[in-house]
Amino acid sequence: xxxxxxxxxxxxxxxxxxxxxxxxxxxxxxxxxxxxxxxxxxxxxxxxxxxxxxxxxxxxxxxxxxxxxxxxxxxxxxxxxxxxxxxxxxxxxxxxxxxxxxxxxxxxxxxxxxxxxxxxxxxxxxxxxxxxxxxxxxxxxxxxxxxxxxxxxxxxxxxxxxxxxxxxxxxxxxxxxxxxxxxxxxxxxxxxxxxxxxxxxxxxxxxxxxxxxxxxxxxxxxxxxxxxxxxxxxxxxxxxxxxxxxxxxxxxxxxxxxxxxxxxxxxxxxxxxxxxxxxxxxxxxxxxxxxxxxxxxxxxxxxxxxxxxxxxxxxxxxxxxxxxxxxxxxxxxxxxxxxxxxxxxxxxxxxxxxxxxxxxxxxxxxxxxxxxxxxxxxxxxxxxxxxxxxxxxxxxxxxxxxxxxxxxxxxxxxxxxxxxxxxxxxxxxxxxxxxxxxxxxxxxxxxxxxxxxxxxxx
Numbered sequence: 057x058x059x060x061x062x063x064x065x066x067x068x069x070x071x072x073x074x075x076x077x078x079x080x081x082x083x084x085x086x087x088x089x090x091x092x093x094x095x096x097x098x099x100x101x102x103x104x105x106x107x108x109x110x111x112x113x114x115x116x117x118x119x120x121x122x123x124x125x126x127x128x129x130x131x132x133x134x135x136x137x138x139x140x141x142x143x144x145x146x147x148x149x150x151x152x153x154x155x156x157x158x159x160x161x162x163x164x165x166x167x168x169x170x171x172x173x174x175x176x177x178x179x180x181x182x183x184x185x186x187x188x189x190x191x192x193x194x195x196x197x198x199x200x201x202x203x204x205x206x207x208x209x210x211x212x213x214x215x216x217x218x219x220x221x222x223x224x225x226x227x228x229x230x231x232x233x234x235x236x237x238x239x240x241x242x243x244x245x246x247x248x249x250x251x252x253x254x255x256x257x258x259x260x261x262x263x264x265x266x267x268x269x270x271x272x273x274x275x276x277x278x279x280x281x282x283x284x285x286x287x288x289x290x291x292x293x294x295x296x297x298x299x300x301x302x303x304x305x306x307x308x309x310x311x312x313x314x315x316x317x318x319x320x321x322x323x324x325x326x327x328x329x330x331x332x333x334x335x336x337x338x339x340x341x342x343x344x345x346x347x348x349x350x351x352x353x354x355x356x357x358x359x360x361x362x363x364x365x366x367x368x369x370x371x372x373x374x375x376x377x378x379x380x381x382x383x384x385x386x387x388x389x390x391x392x393x394x395x396x397x398x399x400x401x402x403x404x405x406x407x408x409x410x411x412x413x414x415x416x417x418x419x420x421x422x423x424x425x426x427x428x429x430x431x432x433x434x435x436x437x438x439x440x441x442x443x444x445x446x447x448x449x450x451x452x453x454x455x456x457x458x459x460x461x462x463x464x465x466x467x468x469x470x471x472x473x474x475x476x477x478x479x480x481x482x483x484x485x486x487x488x489x490x491x492x493x494x495x496x497x498x499x500x501x502x503x504x505x506x507x508x509x510x511x512x513x514x
Contacts, residue, residue: 057209058221060267061202064159065225067260068198070233071170071191071253072135077237077334077352078246079131080345082177083123118245119178127181129465132331134185136457138192143200143454147447148301150201154270162198163264166191167257174247196454200447206435207442208271211289213374215435216383216428220367223427227359227420230330234356238334238349301441305505314497315433316449318388321490322426323453325396327460328483329355329420336402336476341409351413355420363424366391370428380436381500384429388494391426395419396487403477430494437499438506456486 075082123131150158169191176187202222210218237249269275272286306312334352337343343351366387373383398419405411434445463482468475 057205057268058218060264061205061222062225062228063260064163064198064202064264065222066229066232067163067253067257068166068195069226069229071166071257072139072195073230073330074170074233074237074249074253075173075188076132076230076331077234077345077349078241078249079128080334080338080348081118081241081246082121083128118247121177121181123181124465125468126462126465128335129461129463129468131181131185131188132465133458133461135188135192135195136454138189138194139196139199140192140451140454140458142193142196143451144444144448146197146200147203147443147445149197150204151207151443155201155205156265156268156270158201158204159198159268160261160264162194162196162201163257163261165194166198167254167261169194170250170257171254173250196451200450201443203446204443205268205270207439208290209286210435211286212435212439213289213371215432216370216374217364217367219432219435220363220370220424220427223431224360224363224424227356227363227424229356231353231356231360234334234349235353236349238346238352241349242344242346301444302505305503306438306441306445309437309503309505310497311437311499311503312434312445314494315430315437316452318392318430318490318494318498319449319453320456321487322392322423322430323450324456324460324486325392325399325483326423327457328399328464328479329416329423331461332464332479333416333420337409337412340406340412340476343409351409354413355417358417358421359424362421363427366425366428379500381498384433384436384500385495385498386429387425387427388429388498389491391423391429392487392491395422396484398422399480400484402480430498433498433500437501437503439502440506 146158146162169187173184173187173191176183206215206219233253236252237246240246240249240252272278272283275283333355334348337348337351338345370383370387373386374380396419398415402412402415405415431446431450434442434449438445464479467478467482471478
């Protein structure tokens with residue numbers, strides 16, 4: 057179940073982020089990129105110490121567009137409007153009608169719309185933005201609805217490693233999409249990238265409906281001993297089918313708000329890495345799109361691996377009598393503080409492409425450690441409502457995913473010399489504030505309002 061959810065996340069997030077690399081090929085002029093290159097005064101230098109060659113010619117007869125950095129930022133962020141709208145409702149809906157239906161429908165809808173993206177771009181910016189918003193509505197249902205699965209499948213002491221296996225599909229998706237996207241764009245043109253990942257999504261949708269079951273009780277291939285083990289480990293957390301949401305109590309809960317705000321600040325960092333890594337490398341080093349795809353993909357592969365290892369480490373520490381809240385806060389600190397600090401250092405340590413890729417790789421890799429911290433904290437403080445709360449916290453966090461490209465695009469357009477430095481300093485400031493709030497108010501014990509005996513009705 058963890059691995060099929062990982063596959064689902066790879067598919068959905070790859071469809072989300074492929075435009076981050078195809079944008080380099082979709083924009084027909086380097087003028088905009090050169091305007092935002094304020095990190096070097098002379099010619100960019102490659103990893104071998106010599107001036108970079110100009111980007112290779114892209115395949116003929118591929119449409120290109122004249123979009124400024126600000127317009128690109130709006131396009132990047134538009135999908136997140138839809139995602140934000142459906143993350144929380146889909147978590148609640150999946151808890152009622154089942155994860156299988158909600159995520160399956162999301163996979164199909166997102167795959168269909170990604171197939172339509174090249175056509176939407178031909179009709180203009182407005183058409184492309186609308187298509188991405190609708191695609192985001194579909195994707196939000198998959199990204200938020202999946203967490204209802206874990207309420208009935210994951211024993212408490214296995215949450216870190218199983219959840220991080222599933223969540224690691226997100227950085228791995230960026231690795232796969234950016235790597236293959238760059239190679240395909242260079243050889244066959246950017247439209248084929250959307251068609252390939254749309255087709256993969258349709259295949260994944262079929263696998264999801266065949267392999268996924270909402271409850272181990274109904275799974276046809278699970279062994280009796282494993283079924284009994286899972287059910288018995290969750291017996292104290294399973295509640296009646298009627299789960300009234302104590303909204304009033306939730307709104308007053310500082311531990312919940314600390315998790316939500318830290319998710320928001322961390323999402324700002326993730327969005328910068330996911331959206332602007334290809335653009336940053338292209339603007340500073342002027343490499344061809346194939347090499348850009350390779351350089352930009354490496355950090356996300358490392359992030360996927362580190363996320364899985366971080367989950368294993370978190371559960372190991374729990375077996376060594378570490379307090380749960382200590383593990384959650386340690387994972388969050390390691391996923392936020394070094395990553396955001398390394399991002400700030402980028403404009404000052406850009407002597408070679410190798411150095412930049414190394415810094416991005418370390419930063420991106422460490423961010424995945426937060427998967428064992430804030431991103432599953434709702435399972436600790438309110439297991440009965442975790443699907444709704446994880447969806448709600450991620451929905452709130454996606455406000456950052458909307459604001460980040462718009463604000464970053466504005467900063468890059470307004471300040472050609474120091475644009476990147478301003479973008480990265482803002483990332484650092486926002487992440488430190490969110491981290492401090494979580495360290496002060498974050499908890500890992502079940503809250504009173506989340507206990508069935510104290511169920512609150514609106």
